[in-house]
Amino acid sequence: MKRSMLSRRDLDFLLHEWLDVQSLCDRARFASLRRDHFDAVLAQASQLARGCLAPANRQLDEQEPRLTAEDVWTPPVLSEVMAAVRDAGLLAVSQDRALGGMQLPVLIEKAVTAWLFAGSAAATAYLYPSQAGSRLLQRHAGRALASAWLPLLLKGRATCTFCISEPQAGSSLSDIRTRAVRQPDGSFRLYGNKMWIVGGDHAVTDNIVHLVLARIEDDSGDITPGVESLSLFLAPKYLPADPDPAEGAAERGERNDIVAAGIYPQMGQRGATSCLLSFGEGNHLPQGQAGAVAWLVGEENAGMALVNEAAPEIQIDIGLSAAALGYAGYSHALDYARERHQGRFPGMNSQVGGQIPIIEHADIKRMLLIQKSYVEGGLALGLWCARLMDEADTAETSTERARARDLLLLLAPVAKSWSAHNGLIANSLAIQVLGCYGYTRDYPVEQLYRDNRLNTILEGTHGILALELMRDRLLADDFMGFQRFAHEVEQTLGRAAARCGDVRHMAVQLQKYAERFGWVINRMRQEPEAGRRLANASLFMEAFGHYVIAWIWLEQALVAEVAYLSAYGSERNFYAGKCQAARFFYQHELPRIEPQLTQLEQMEMCALEMQSAWF
Incomplete structure (x- = not known):
């Protein structure tokens, strides 16, 4: 059976015939681009997803990360996948050329991300937070902080995480307890725990950039409750060797006081480390003392505003992950239904002709149509939201940009929640089309179901x-x-x-x-x-x-x-x-x-x- 994932023809329809991505080239930011630029990047993403990520996906499922005395072990194939994506230049598709990016529309970047998710959601889980994280740093980090860390993220030498949930708080962000203690040099030291941090620890890249929600202690050592007093900090796994790096924090220095205290064993996306992280417990002593060294991103007490700014993009990413995994399952089911011969048309018996492909049976068509309507609909909604991101940034008038932002805030959570819920139904129906074969590990549809189950929970439950x-x-x-x-x-x-x-x-x-x-x-x-x-x-x-x-x-x-x-x-x-x-x-x-x-x-x-x- 041929390996199936997304339909390139469907993507071309959505991008060019419906969303008219080419019209964005009339704007100054994209004036030098043509359709062949977009097609070349999408072809590269498709080839990488099919030839590299998809073959590695089963290994990532079978060889789960594990905690070691010094670090988190991940299978070697993960490093190979990350290197392939990095070498293809697909980590900075929409970022400015001045920062080493391609400066393509976000719409194309999210279509690329959908291909990567379809190939391996577990591997792509390490990558997609860097897109939203790098945008936040570019807009809100000080010049020195941005120039030190943005190049690492965009070149794939570091990954990014958003450290928000805590053991005692869960989704109740007003109950976050992680503390930030101000230091004489303007930096901070963080003390606390964060949980469910996907990609929270690994050795696949040179460094990890953690964006951490915490409360700043006042001079009396007290913290103010409520979401209004949360601030956002950048805390890397490794500090830069140069305390004042000019650009790129190129050489990593000593280990920061951040460790993975545990890894959660997962139902699906097993290749992605889901960590309980401890900050400031003295497991490492950067600059000779306990406490995770961190720097403020944006203004004090503006943490929730920054997280909310990044949320729509992350919700689009999860929605695209769900749609892509559902799409991959649908594609496998469609291939199987065309190739598997079983039964005959109503009214025929074994004396008249041979068995027919099961795709000719009405109930199989019904299940395939449900899947098609869900996954193609979910993919279309995710890409429409990506187009809104382009509109919010590059539309000619403030009225057009405001319209796009309002629509994005309304529909990004819908794109995430609807696609996660119904993409999983599509995966379940893919298993049903294959029958007992679908329930075995001989076919990928059972893993796709398990991998997609996380998306109904991740980055905000339904x-x-x-x-x-x-x-x-x-x-x-x-x-x-x-x-x-x-x-x-x-x-x-x-x-x-x-x-x-x-x-x-x-x-x-x-x-x-x-x-x-x-x-x-x-x-x-x-x-x-x-x-x-x-x-x-x-x-x-x-x-x-x-x-x-x-x-x-x-x-x-x-x-x-x-x-x-x-x-x-x-x-x-x-x-x-x-x-x-x-x-x-x-x-x-x-x-x-x-x-x-x-x-x-x-x-x-x-x-x-x-x-x-x-x-």
Whole structure:
């Protein structure tokens, strides 16, 4: 069976025919670029994912990292993968040329990231935080701090982590206890513990740059509670040999007081170290004393603002990981269904002809269509959000940039949460298509399922993101993001209304749900009790995500329907498949939100009113 992952044809459709990435070349930042630049980078990512990451993925699953006396051991193949990605120059696709980057659109960078995730989510888990981390440093670190550490991140000589969660706090960031003690030279010493830090320790690169949330002690040694008093710090695994490096912190010096106190054994993505990190326990004595040396990033007490600034990009990355893993499983299931012969058409018996490919059976087609609609829809939403990142940075007017930022804040958590939830369903169905073979380790679909299970939890669980979406984006005084998205939907409906046939029928269906979501949000905004307003946040996230993906599919159908008319052969089949997947989503998937919307409209409070003693 041929090795399957993403569809290059689908990516070309999304990037060029729908999102029109080429139009970004009209802007000054991308003026020297052409389509062949984009295609060359994507071809390189595809080749690397297929030829390097995917073959290594099984080894990373079977040879788990382990804690040693001095460090964390990782299998040698991880170093080979990291070196291959670094040598390909794919770690700084969107960064400035002046910093050694390619200065391509973020949209292309995220398409590259999707390829890498499809090849190996475990290996890519070490890489993707550097993209958001380097952007934060470029914007908010002082000149000396940025020039010392940015080159290492962009050249792949260091990886980056975001150290946020703590054992006693979990997702409750107001309960973070890690302390930062001010030093006479302007640096800080950190003391505390951080947990679930993916890539928290390893020896694959020269260094690790930890971005750590902590509270600054006052002169009395006290700290102020609440998220408003959190600050962000840069704490490397190794200090620079030169205390005042001019650029790149090229030579690493002594070990900082940061150690992996433990590694969590994981269900999936086993090749990625998930660490409990200890800061400042005296395991190492940098400059002769305990305490992890760190430097402030941005202003004091601005840590949460910086984390929130990085959050949409990280959410897009996790959403793309989920979509890519679901896509890889779907591709394997599709290959298997075409090659596996079993059974006959209804009404035929063994006396008439041989067995048929299982893809000819209606129920197999149903499962493949569910997968196709989920993974292609999730990938499209993730890339649309990446395009919003480009708009937020490079659009010509402040109004256009504000529109993109508002949409990004609304839809990035949806892209993460919806793709993680439904990408996992796609992986489950891929196993089902293969039957008992899918449950064995002889095929990769069982590992893809295990690897994708993490994405429903990582960087914000479904429930946490739903609460934040409801509280911060929809129920806040300014819910501009939803209003702007409603305008996007209205424009799409207007284009569809000018057509006839399927897309027009889809538009009528989507219009009905657009009105109901507007009513539900207004109803929730009028509820005076906070607990009742947020009680059904997860239910809203599930229904709203399906609504957003329905809009995504209508957008794709509008393009594919026209292209189909002048296409031939395999191209005609491609566009027909897009249109059929859109029809399937509207007929089989979108109606599933009907009972969810009914519960939201009625403000159903069964879960809230359940008492813990009744369980």
